[in-house]
Amino acid sequence: MSHQHQTSTPEGSSDALEGRYAGDNEALIRMRHSAAHMMAEAVLAMFPDAKLGIGPPIDDGFYYDFLLPRTLTPDDLPEIESRMRESAAAAAPFIAEELPREEGLRRFSDQPFKVEIIESLADDTVSIFSHRGFTDLCQGPHAESTDRTGAFKLLRVAGAYWRGDERNPQLQRIYGALFETQEELDAHLQRIAEAERRDHRRLGRELDLFFFDPIAPASPFFLPKGATVYNLMVDFIRELYDAYGYREIITPQIFLSDLWKRSGHYDNYLESMYLTQSDDIEYGVKPMNCPGHCVVYLSQLHSYRALPLRYADFGRLHRNERSGVTHGLTRVRSFSQDDAHIFCRIDQIQEEFSSLIRMMREVYAAFGLNEPRYTLSLRPDQRVGSDETWDRAEQALRDALAGTDYEEIPNEGAFYGPKIDLFSRDALRREWQLSTFQLDFNLPERFGLEYVTEDNRRERPVMIHRAILGSLERFLGVLLEHNAGAFPLWLAPVQAVIIPIADRHVPYARRVETRLRASGLRCEIDDRNERMNAKIRDAQGQRVPYMLVVGDREEAADAVAVRRRENSENLGPMPTDDFITRAQEEIAQRG
RNA sequence: GCCAGCGUAGCUCAGGGGUAGAGCAGCGGUUUCGUAAACCGCAGGCCAUCGGUUCAAAUCCGAUCGCUGGCUCCA
Numbered sequence: 183m184s185h186q187h188q189t190s191t192p193e194g195s196s197d198a199l200e201g202r203y204a205g206d207n208e209a210l211i212r213m214r215h216s217a218a219h220m221m222a223e224a225v226l227a228m229f230p231d232a233k234l235g236i237g238p239p240i241d242d243g244f245y246y247d248f249l250l251p252r253t254l255t256p257d258d259l260p261e262i263e264s265r266m267r268e269s270a271a272a273a274a275p276f277i278a279e280e281l282p283r284e285e286g287l288r289r290f291s292d293q294p295f296k297v298e299i300i301e302s303l304a305d306d307t308v309s310i311f312s313h314r315g316f317t318d319l320c321q322g323p324h325a326e327s328t329d330r331t332g333a334f335k336l337l338r339v340a341g342a343y344w345r346g347d348e349r350n351p352q353l354q355r356i357y358g359a360l361f362e363t364q365e366e367l368d369a370h371l372q373r374i375a376e377a378e379r380r381d382h383r384r385l386g387r388e389l390d391l392f393f394f395d396p397i398a399p400a401s402p403f404f405l406p407k408g409a410t411v412y413n414l415m416v417d418f419i420r421e422l423y424d425a426y427g428y429r430e431i432i433t434p435q436i437f438l439s440d441l442w443k444r445s446g447h448y449d450n451y452l453e454s455m456y457l458t459q460s461d462d463i464e465y466g467v468k469p470m471n472c473p474g475h476c477v478v479y480l481s482q483l484h485s486y487r488a489l490p491l492r493y494a495d496f497g498r499l500h501r502n503e504r505s506g507v508t509h510g511l512t513r514v515r516s517f518s519q520d521d522a523h524i525f526c527r528i529d530q531i532q533e534e535f536s537s538l539i540r541m542m543r544e545v546y547a548a549f550g551l552n553e554p555r556y557t558l559s560l561r562p563d564q565r566v567g568s569d570e571t572w573d574r575a576e577q578a579l580r581d582a583l584a585g586t587d588y589e590e591i592p593n594e595g596a597f598y599g600p601k602i603d604l605f606s607r608d609a610l611r612r613e614w615q616l617s618t619f620q621l622d623f624n625l626p627e628r629f630g631l632e633y634v635t636e637d638n639r640r641e642r643p644v645m646i647h648r649a650i651l652g653s654l655e656r657f658l659g660v661l662l663e664h665n666a667g668a669f670p671l672w673l674a675p676v677q678a679v680i681i682p683i684a685d686r687h688v689p690y691a692r693r694v695e696t697r698l699r700a701s702g703l704r705c706e707i708d709d710r711n712e713r714m715n716a717k718i719r720d721a722q723g724q725r726v727p728y729m730l731v732v733g734d735r736e737e738a739a740d741a742v743a744v745r746r747r748e749n750s751e752n753l754g755p756m757p758t759d760d761f762i763t764r765a766q767e768e769i770a771q772r773g
Numbered sequence: 774g775c776c777a778g779c780g781u782a783g784c785u786c787a788g789g790g791g792u793a794g795a796g797c798a799g800c801g802g803u804u805u806c807g808u809a810a811a812c813c814g815c816a817g818g819c820c821a822u823c824g825g826u827u828c829a830a831a832u833c834c835g836a837u838c839g840c841u842g843g844c845u846c847c848a
Contacts, residue, residue, distance in 0.1 A: 253776075253777065254777080255778080256777090256778075337842095338777095338778095338842060338843075339777065339842090339843085340776075340777070340842060340843030340844070341775065341776025341777065341842095341843060341844055341845095342776085342843070342844045342845090343775080343776095343844055343845060346844075346845070347845080348775065348844075348845045348846080349845095352775060352776055352844075352845095353776090353844095354776075354777085355843070357842095357843080387783095387784070388784085396821085396839045396840085399840095446848070449848085450848040451847095451848045452848095453846095454846095454848080469848090470848085501847085503846090503847080504774050504845085504846065504847090505774070505839095506774065506775075506843095506844090506845090506846095507774090507845085507847080508840095509841090596848080597848085598848090681808090683805080683807060684805040684806060685805060686805075687805095711802095711803095711804080711805085712806095712810090712811085713804095713805085713810085713811060714807060714808065715806085715807090715808070715809060715810070715811090716809080716810050716811080717808095717809095718808055718809055719810055720809085720810085721809090722809055723809085729808080731807070731808065733806095733807060734807095735807085743808080745808060750808075750809070752808060
């Protein structure tokens with residue numbers, strides 16, 4: 183039921199297949215696909231017994247999956263790559279051919295995965311492509327010849343299950359990057375390097391925001407600066423809750439397992455839950471807030487007049503994510519969400535979703551995020567609720583999305599209701615799922631939720647699970663990678679560093695500090711025995727928005743010399759009060 | 774959970790069967806400086822953990838834990 187899975191899709195998940203080539207032209211796809219064939223040719227030459235999986239073009243390049251007699255190491259890549267270059271130098275043509283299905287089966291009789299693919303095809307014929315004596319089952323299209331395949335570089339080896347199913351054998355996948363020109367390839371490699379520089383795990387350390395310790399795997403420790411940012415995020419959301427009619431509640435951390443049996447999590451989510459025992463009674467640490475919120479709903483009798491009822495909860499959640507799936511802040515085992523559950527009537531669904539979208543836009547703007555991509559996930563085959571309810575619900579969501587560009591995805595909804603997901607691209611063009619708004623017909627049923635109607639009957643409300651930031655941990659991670667650690671002023675853990683030029687300026691610097699703090703600004707004095715240049719360098723490295731240099735001249739004029747983080751811009755001296763006003767205005771507009 | 778790689782000082786990394794090295798950070802001192810790194814000195818490590826091979830293991834082997842890149846999962 184919930185809602186916010188923490189997953190991101192930086193590499194594109196299966197449902198991102200559509201549109202993943204957006205911006206890539208047909209020729210480029212041909213090149214990438216052809217390079218995959220050339221890689222298979224090279225690997226087959228090195229390992230004649232290799233069994234071939236599939237080798238498609240993907241965003242930024244291509245891959246091919248192999249079953250090999252031994253595991254590959256990164257050291258194998260140069261040889262494969264140089265064989266590919268030989269193939270390219272040969273300028274051999276790609277030749278397409280149609281074969282009768284039976285002949286195709288014969289042709290690939292020593293390639294079990296290819297046979298499996300042919301068998302799964304309904305067609306009478308199969309198409310193959312050949313170059314330099316290497317033949318692959320393939321729909322094409324391909325480049326004209328092996329030399330027309332742009333600039334490529336093999337990047338890494340990885341494990342991948344045949345047909346993406348973990349019950350199937352695991353193949354070895356080799357990933358390569360490919361672009362039309364060397365310049366574009368270099369730019370891509372540059373982007374990868376930049377992504378490493380912006381890696382939120384690295385920034386977390388460098389900026390003293392958070393760290394991880396094996397004593398609590400996949401669970402972040404927030405240092406004072408990180409906790410400051412975290413709390414500012416929460417404060418901001420709380421302000422919006424006032425404006426959007428939410429009431430915050432606080433619910434228990436650990437519940438009797440009975441709750442999870444009632445909600446259905448015990449049957450379907452157990453492997454991700456932390457269980458604990460006390461006095462022979464089993465408890466579950468909450469992985470989601472929704473069942474607890476149902477308990478809160480049930481604690482009082484609700485009039486139709488009270489709906490929609492919006493309960494917000496920043497409660498800490500724990501999910502025992504499988505080892506191997508955790509990653510920095512973006513997939514953790516302990517986190518909290520800007521979570522809320524809305525209980526409402528069916529005829530209120532559309533207005534609630536419209537309001538959610540408005541709120542979401544306000545939030546994204548404040549954090550400097552781009553307008554997201556919207557998806558509307560519709561009813562799956564396995565579901566609860568009547569068709570009539572689904573009809574009304576799906577239409578309500580469509581209406582809420584009217585005027586926005588969105589994509590409908592059949593069958594992708596949860597069994598308990600349709601949902602709207604939002605995907606945002608960061609500064610490096612990677613896409614992340616942040617907000618999710620999910621309708622739920624199931625939990626109100628399981629918990630027997632009711633409200634009293636105008637004519638004194640009992641009706642069942644529906645429930646909306648919604649999070650805008652999602653996991654606060656993950657949002658912070660994404661935000662860090664988006665802004666490279668340079669938080670906007672309102673979010674910066676340290677908004678200004680006061681830099682005395684010499685020791686004799688420290689007392690004045692302290693007076694300035696006192697005034698700034700009294701004005702609500704978060705500031706520090708750098709009174710280390712260092713030269714001003716070093717202090718500026720460090721403050722820039724810490725992404726502090728303002729550096730206030732104070733020396734003889736400033737002290738005489740009750741001023742500060744203001745330097746901005748952006749572009750090393752030097753605004754020169756200004757009266758201290760002017761700076762305070764300026765900063766407060768910037769904060770007020772969340773600039 | 775699966776495949777592969779990695780784990781040496783707080784951080785980034787070098788070394789590699791014969792008693793452990795650098796830069797940055799830290800600490801002490803000198804310097805008191807006008808917009809991106811002053812200088813000198815000191816201290817800091819059971820080389821992840823456990824076990825094995827060996828006269829000798831940080832180094833080779835195995836297991837465990839953690840991390841990384843993928844895959845799968847994300848009621």
